[in-house]
Amino acid sequence: MPVAVTYGPDGDRGEPQVQIVVRPNQSLSWNGNKLFFWGITAVSALVVGPLTYMGFWPVLPFAGLELAVLGWALYHCARRGQWREVIVVDGDRVEVTAGRAEPARQWSAHRLWTQVVLEPPRFRGHPARLLLRSAGRSVELGAFLTDEERVQLAGLLREVLPTPRAAS
Amino acid sequence: MSSATAHEAHHEEHPSGIMRWITTTNHKDIGTLYLWFAFIMLFIGGAMALVIRAELFQPGLQFVDPQFFNSMTTMHALIMIFGAVMPAFTGLANWLIPMMIGAPDMALPRMNNWSFWILPFAFAILLSTLFMEGGAPAGGWTLYPPLTLQTGHALPFMILSIHMMGLSSIMGAINIVATILNMRAPGMTLMKMPLFVWTWLITGYLLIAVMPVLAGAVTMLLTDKFFGTSFFNAAGGGDPVMFQHIFWFFGHPEVYILILPSFGVISSIVPTFARKPLFGYSSMVYATASIAFLSFIVWAHHMFTVGMPLSGELFFMFATMLIAVPTGVKVFNWVATMWKGALTFETPMLFALGFIIMFTIGGFSGLMLAIAPADFQYHDSYFVVAHFHYVLVPGSVFAIIAAVYYWLPKWTGHMYNERLGKIHFWLSTIFVNLTFFPMHFVGLAGMPRRIPDYALQFADYNALSSIGAFGFGFSQLLFLYIVLQTVRGGAKAGDRVWEGADGLEWTLPSPPPYHSFTTPPAVR
Ligand SMILES: [Cu+2]
Numbered sequence: 217m218p219v220a221v222t223y224g225p226d227g228d229r230g231e232p233q234v235q236i237v238v239r240p241n242q243s244l245s246w247n248g249n250k251l252f253f254w255g256i257t258a259v260s261a262l263v264v265g266p267l268t269y270m271g272f273w274p275v276l277p278f279a280g281l282e283l284a285v286l287g288w289a290l291y292h293c294a295r296r297g298q299w300r301e302v303i304v305v306d307g308d309r310v311e312v313t314a315g316r317a318e319p320a321r322q323w324s325a326h327r328l329w330t331q332v333v334l335e336p337p338r339f340r341g342h343p344a345r346l347l348l349r350s351a352g353r354s355v356e357l358g359a360f361l362t363d364e365e366r367v368q369l370a371g372l373l374r375e376v377l378p379t380p381r382a383a384s
Numbered sequence: 385m386s387s388a389t390a391h392e393a394h395h396e397e398h399p400s401g402i403m404r405w406i407t408t409t410n411h412k413d414i415g416t417l418y419l420w421f422a423f424i425m426l427f428i429g430g431a432m433a434l435v436i437r438a439e440l441f442q443p444g445l446q447f448v449d450p451q452f453f454n455s456m457t458t459m460h461a462l463i464m465i466f467g468a469v470m471p472a473f474t475g476l477a478n479w480l481i482p483m484m485i486g487a488p489d490m491a492l493p494r495m496n497n498w499s500f501w502i503l504p505f506a507f508a509i510l511l512s513t514l515f516m517e518g519g520a521p522a523g524g525w526t527l528y529p530p531l532t533l534q535t536g537h538a539l540p541f542m543i544l545s546i547h548m549m550g551l552s553s554i555m556g557a558i559n560i561v562a563t564i565l566n567m568r569a570p571g572m573t574l575m576k577m578p579l580f581v582w583t584w585l586i587t588g589y590l591l592i593a594v595m596p597v598l599a600g601a602v603t604m605l606l607t608d609k610f611f612g613t614s615f616f617n618a619a620g621g622g623d624p625v626m627f628q629h630i631f632w633f634f635g636h637p638e639v640y641i642l643i644l645p646s647f648g649v650i651s652s653i654v655p656t657f658a659r660k661p662l663f664g665y666s667s668m669v670y671a672t673a674s675i676a677f678l679s680f681i682v683w684a685h686h687m688f689t690v691g692m693p694l695s696g697e698l699f700f701m702f703a704t705m706l707i708a709v710p711t712g713v714k715v716f717n718w719v720a721t722m723w724k725g726a727l728t729f730e731t732p733m734l735f736a737l738g739f740i741i742m743f744t745i746g747g748f749s750g751l752m753l754a755i756a757p758a759d760f761q762y763h764d765s766y767f768v769v770a771h772f773h774y775v776l777v778p779g780s781v782f783a784i785i786a787a788v789y790y791w792l793p794k795w796t797g798h799m800y801n802e803r804l805g806k807i808h809f810w811l812s813t814i815f816v817n818l819t820f821f822p823m824h825f826v827g828l829a830g831m832p833r834r835i836p837d838y839a840l841q842f843a844d845y846n847a848l849s850s851i852g853a854f855g856f857g858f859s860q861l862l863f864l865y866i867v868l869q870t871v872r873g874g875a876k877a878g879d880r881v882w883e884g885a886d887g888l889e890w891t892l893p894s895p896p897p898y899h900s901f902t903t904p905p906a907v908r
């Protein structure tokens with residue numbers, strides 16, 4: 217599962233610390249994506265170049281447009297693959313920080329007042345939602361996980377939140 | 385748990401009823417939409433085939449006038465290729481690829497929604513041409529100018545609909561490729577991917593490479609007709625034969641787009657019912673890649689009779705024959721997988737076996753057609769019709785049917801009726817051969833394709849073909865019944881529906897989950 221758990225040393229006041237990093241699948245590096253893109257662009261150029269040269273240029277804009285969409289799609293995927301959600305349980309605090317290069321979303325609550333909610337989907341086969349909720353405020357975690365990974369993460373959080381050591 | 389309040393809080397995000405299907409971005413929903421769309425198109429295209437076969441039951445003109453007959457052959461092809469087979473495989477990809485690679489959904493869910501919802505509009509436009517002045521397109525699905533430019537009011541609408549179909553399949557292909565490349569679970573390396581995923585990766589690559597060529601070609605037809613260009617107009621210095629080159633540069637890879645995913649389906653099914661791992665996994669991957677590569681350099685085997693230089697004829701002849709090598713590797717591997725296996729013959733396996741045998745028949749007639757001097761005789765005859773229907777009907781369509789029987793229990797949680805499934809197989813197999821096998825004989829005897837009438841000596845075989853076609857067509861109503869019955873209920877299917885099944889999708893409960901198991905899938 218794309219979830220990494222580290223148990224930190226007990227803090228100054230002897231409180232346990234747990235850090236959970238959740239990340240989406242990212243099976244191909246950005247370089248790999250670029251290689252694929254330029255590879256297929258080269259093939260396209262071999263096709264479209266001669267046709268354009270022979271005067272059948274209307275294939276060119278279609279190929280260009282399509283490769284632009286492909287490039288955008290691969291970039292979008294690679295960028296989204298860098299998203300991280302970090303859950304830190306430190307003493308009495310639970311902190312969730314999510315983002316790519318910089319934190320884009322932050323949420324914190326008291327550890328013992330935080331509830332792990334696994335919201336079943338509205339339709340069969342749709343994904344469930346995993347929420348941390350405290351005092352009416354909630355944050356969604358692991359929207360990019362598969363259902364079974366999400367259940368696993370929920371289980372982990374349910375073990376860690378009441379007593380951080382229980383999970384070790 | 386407080387799920388009730390949470391539901392209310394998110395009510396606006398989850399429209400119900402028809403809006404749920406229109407706005408859905410869920411890969412399973414979209415897969416289902418694609419598959420039902422393909423099923424509907426199969427019946428519409430099939431009805432057109434039955435118009436054709438009714439007219440050809442006897443020599444002479446019985447039911448339709450020749451113009452409408454030609455509309456039927458043209459529309460039948462466009463609907464079956466772009467409306468039935470391609471969407472069916474995209475539907476299978478949507479359902480299966482995320483589950484097979486351990487991804488939560490497709491890479492671009494919103495684009496996925498658009499790719500599907502373009503299709504109903506595209507085909508509504510195409511079908512509306514039946515009611516236009518001058519009738520529906522009747523120049524053949526290959527759209528050769530100058531003939532196709534004689535189409536009446538329908539021409540621009542047909543071209544618009546082809547653009548929309550192309551847009552849909554390109555977005556689908558980009559989505560699938562992006563998903564396979566980027567969203568595999570840790571440990572799912574390329575050479576561990578199920579072959580269905582591999583064949584779709586290569587199919588997506590082919591689609592991305594050749595769809596713009598089709599888009600350019602039909603756009604040039606449009607400008608030749610309405611904007612005074614002369615790309616293919618000999619009177620203006622253009623070259624009509626170049627259209628054939630351009631079209632088939634798209635067209636030959638296109639026929640592999642229609643068949644490669646079937647290879648993936650068969651490679652999933654055969655090991656399950658042979659209870660042995662697939663023989664020669666990596667050679668299957670390389671064979672698929674080789675077939676894809678060769679598909680770019682064989683296009684002119686569709687046009688041996690246009691008057692190419694001898695060196696061209698020879699090149700395209702030998703390049704085409706080379707395709708038999710990787711295809712032979714595949715057939716050999718399937719047979720070797722079954723060798724000494726503990727075989728059982730449930731419906732998916734029956735359709736897979738039917739595929740292997742009858743696709744091979746189509747492959748051999750393809751080899752005959754590849755022989756350039758012989759092709760001068762076969763060209764534009766019913767032999768060609770027999771050949772490509774063998775690879776497309778007991779080929780692609782049988783693979784799709786096999787896939788539906790194989791994964792339907794996984795999708796619905798219910799087992800289909802095995803006895804009815806077997807009856808469906810035998811009816812389909814008998815009638816499909818009755819339909820298409822005699823076409824070899826009338827073709828070799830000289831009956832041309834795309835004609836509503838024929839010489840008397842072809843009458844008996846044509847009557848047989850027509851009987852077979854109606855039998856095959858109505859047998860598919862049984863398939864519809866079986867699918868509906870399974871969707872609505874039936875025996876509960878276990879998680880691992882087939883005892884020999886392997887792959888991540890079978891580790892999920894049937895139907896796929898809410899929240900189910902707590903151990904991560906391990907890729908071996
Ligand atoms: Cu070909």
